[in-house]
Amino acid sequence: MFPIVLLSVFAVVLLFLGFLKSRSVLLPATLLFLVAALVANFLDWNKTYLYFNSMLRTDNLSMVFTAIVLLSSFLVVALSGSFEDDEAAQPAEYYAIILFSLVGAIMMIGYENLVMLFVGVEILSVAMYILTGSDKRNLRSNEAALKYFLMGAFATGIMLFGMALLYGASGSFTLAGIASYASHAQQGLSLIFYVGLLMLLVGLLFKVSAAPFHFWTPDVYDGAPTIFTAYMSTVVKTAGFAALLHLLAASFTYVYSFWGIILAVVTAITLIAGNVTAVYQNSFKRMMAYSSISHAGYLLIGLAALSAQSRQAIVFYSLAYSIATISAFGVLMLVTRQRGMQTLSSNPLSNESFDAFNGLAKQNPLLGLAMATSMLSLAGIPLTAGFWGKFYMFSTAVERGQIWLLVVAVLMSAVGIYYYFRVIIAMYFRDGATEPIRISPVFRYVLVAAIILTIGLGVAPGLLQGLF
């Protein structure tokens, strides 16, 4: 609750700070605000509250998710480097929109009422449409924003229809009310209820880019400015999965037999579509887009199984995934910028290809290390956080007895290793004419922090488990 209030106020303050001549105050201010929100988030630690007539819930799980979201945005904002090299950028607005969108994300994490979920999803989505199109002079950015908007509106329509049907069947918008209706599953529920559930699921699955509702993802992630791609692929995904987890666990456990198989099939398709398509990509950024689809698949395993371990598995996985993704995109931004200056080619496609990483590690050991760590983590190699994330996910599937899904997931993570290692090979074993890249101190701290977190969680995964 506290972060919502603080972030709303801070975002408005940021808009006013935008009037100042100097842009340099914006970045530290935003980081400060995020830290304040993070601290405020933990004020309710170990207590469970329902706020405003059971609209919003805070408990340890929601606080941990909120913390992940805030931490991710902190890292992303820190990497944005005040947009100092871009005259046309409007950092005050960007940061304000990010803070506003976090309000939506937190609503999605802590909602107890479908109305809250809807408003939260919309806040987050609208913010993302805008940020995707924020590179106004870039046609690809415009196109991506438009596509995202149209598809998103469509998905929102479906989701809203689903909510309406759920309300019609159960007579309640609250999760508790829906759950009490669903608890009569033995006596038979109205089919309208099931249709509503499916449509709501489809809408949310679209937001987390699960196949076959993922088609927008590569185009949008590719077209959006890299920094916002990093934001989208972490914060939106974490919030989306927190929303799905809460929805399914709180309201629909009684009808697991109805949606479990659907979700399992969607999981398998997502894993295959994401991983297999990523193999063929030549652009690193596009590869990361497909990789984010595949990670949505891994996260879905925990939902499709919905066992006792699922919460912990999803929390751990989203954290590991967010950190690795952000640092990978951070390195990509540096490399792209450098290549852009070197070759004087404004064609971003060649600057974001795998070849752009050739020989990176020799001249820039820190960048090489950061990238290698995050790739290893995304690939799920032991001693990185990603390994334990996958491990927990897979063990939820085992607990549910979904062995076929497990087999698909393991095969697909083997495919994943192929394209993640392409980057590592390019960085360490290819020769390239890269010169040392100047890394600003903030950037350096973020990358080092990401490396430490990834390895630290990989060596001692129990650290996080103790939290809740």
Add this chain to the structure above:
Amino acid sequence: MTEFLAFFKTLTPTGYLFLLLTALTVISAMGVVTARNPIYSVLALIATFFCLSGHYILLNAQFLAAVNIIVYAGAIMVLFLFTIMFLNLRREDEEAKTNLTKIASVIVGGTLMVMLIMIFRAKSSQLPVGSTVGFEPNTGMVENLGHLLYGSYILPFELASVLFLIAMVGAVMLGKREAGDRHF
């Protein structure tokens, strides 16, 4: 046929009104999608909104009906029309879609519609009909709505303002003229 007629005989005037409005809504909504000229499209959309407002009135939600007309039919549609006129979309852009995709879309969409109708008409999806005895006729009035919005729904209601603020900031940000942009 007799069944059909019998059904019509049982209807109250509200029922007739409902059927009429529904037919109009569906027709005008299809007009939105099929019209070649964007202006016609927008006009059909306005008609759709009016029909929807009619539905709201039938559902005893007078305030919602009024707001729907004011906001959508009034403000938003005017904005749409302005935009379309500014953009000068008079020439009919050639559609890139082949017949195959059209047919496929129609089949899939039609299947979805048929499926939904079948599901909703199935016996197991019927809901118990609520009794009209305790019905409060003022439910849809401003006062009750206000109590609800500022009572139990105060949080989402207030937070919706964040949504609008984002949209505003975004619109200003994306729409702000930059050096070198052309003037309208």
Add this chain to the structure above:
Amino acid sequence: MQIGLLCALIPLLPLLGFVINGVGFRRVPTGLVGGIATLAVLASFLIVVSLFMSFPAEGGPQIVPLFDWISVGDLHIPFSFQIDQLSLLMLLVVTGVGTLIHLYSIGYMHHDEGFGKFMAFLNLFIFFMLLLVMGANYVIMFIGWEGVGLCSYLLIGFWNKNVSYNNAARKAFVMNRIGDLGFLLGIFTIINTFGTVEYVDVFKQATSLPMGDTTVLVIALLLFVGAMGKSAQVPLYTWLPDAMAGPTPVSALIHAATMVTAGIYMVVRSNVLYTLAPQALEVVGIIAIITALLAASIGLLQNDIKKVLAYSTVSQLGYMFLGLSATAYTAGMFHVITHAFFKALLFLGAGSVIHAMSNEQDIRKMGGLRKALPVTFITFAIGTWAISGLPPFAGFFSKDEILAHVFEHSKVLWALGVLGSGLTSFYMFRLLFLTFFGEFRGTAEQKHHLHESPATMTIPLIILAILSAVGGALNLPGGGWLSHFLEPIFEGSRQVNPEAFAESTIEHSTEYVLMAVSAGVALLALIAAYVMYISRKAVPASDEADRSMPEQVIYNKYYVDELYEAAIVRPIRSMGDTFYSFGEFAVDGLVNGVAWLVKQSSAQLRRLQSGSIGFYVFAMVLSIVLIFALRFFIRF
């Protein structure tokens, strides 16, 4: 102060030192590097001492949980330290000797351009060694185990411009991996059998098992394979002599005093399991005596000062295991401690000699150094006296205790042990005499350059010499302090096999006779060495000289390296070649086929990504239709 914080600080301080020197390599001023590294270890040592002082005499193990580390299903592995008599003793040795060697390294290495890196690695090594010793379960021990292996690899190959040094490093790495595999399998078997890896729980459960349990035998043997690799026992010992390629302080710290004794520590730690598996102990005993004799005999004819010490280390490690095999765990630990003192002393003394001789290591080119290096000479002589098992220095007591227990156990092993002790005495005094007595045989330039080492190097020598001299007092015959102190550790073993821990059956008179015999043999060997190398002034022949057949065999270290090359490396390589040419076809075909399939499907899937919103929406609606059909219209 809180005990948990103190325990956490012990390994953290060296880690901090590593981070400072490692991150700040070439930035931290050279003068500070050594100070930081040494102080970090010294501080740990002081903490250990304070813990040791406050530790209750008869107290049970104190478990210090730091955080939940791994929990998978029912298996919970916390990250916790265990402080008890055994780990305290090892901690004292590791940090104490470690401090001295750090101090020594300042003098020995400060000219080297990689000085900062070197000190950082040493700190890192201490960190992992402390983890190994302090961990409260096998998994933490394994992490430390792997960590010290890594540091050993890094430090052996520290002068990595030399190819043969790199090869030595690699050899050490590979041989240790073989052992680690055994250790790892042992841990898995433990998890499988007991469902936990915590020492306390494992041993508590183990005490209820019957003697000679097969699973325990398997575990004990697998763990011993790990110990064989780390503690250089036959057949995995050849890496240790080669490891002398590293800088001398490394040889002293890692390859003499601490890391190589990890295997003994592990066996003593798991003493309950070994007591339960007498067959495993017999295997240990046989391997130990073979190692002790084999290494000692090779040592007789080595001419490289460090190689002689290396083989003597292997041989001494054999003695320690010999003691363990007779369930004389205390005696084994006692020898670990005294060995740490005198072997570190000998290596550091050798380092001082090498330093003075401008990196000359061949004893044939030395001689008469006692005048030029008085401190080194005296300390080295004390070390030699101690290792040879001559009274009244430390080695005499520890070795005799082992031999006394072995005598009780098996007379044959005892006789062989005494023989080995004679050999030890001979080659050590040979080394001493050739190096410090007689005429100087090096070049004139070297002679001109001869100098005593700086104080940072001699002070550790003197301290270690004192410890080597009086270290025997820790456990005087007839129930010394150490055996009393360590008693709680062997409570479990005593419970499962009271006989093995019964009061010694040999009478005191017999015991004195045994002592006299072994001391006499050592003394005889000393006299023999004196006669050969001082009276007759014999100097070992050069490499090319003709040798008699047995001499030739020993000189070439029994051709073990060549044997391994011929019997293991080459067949594996040719097998690899065969598999390669065969597998190239089959495996590559399979792999490439799968890769091709993935790529093709990827190319097809990619086409779906057409970029047209119409198609995307179409796909979405189609999927919704399919889901509805699946859930509402198709029964299955």
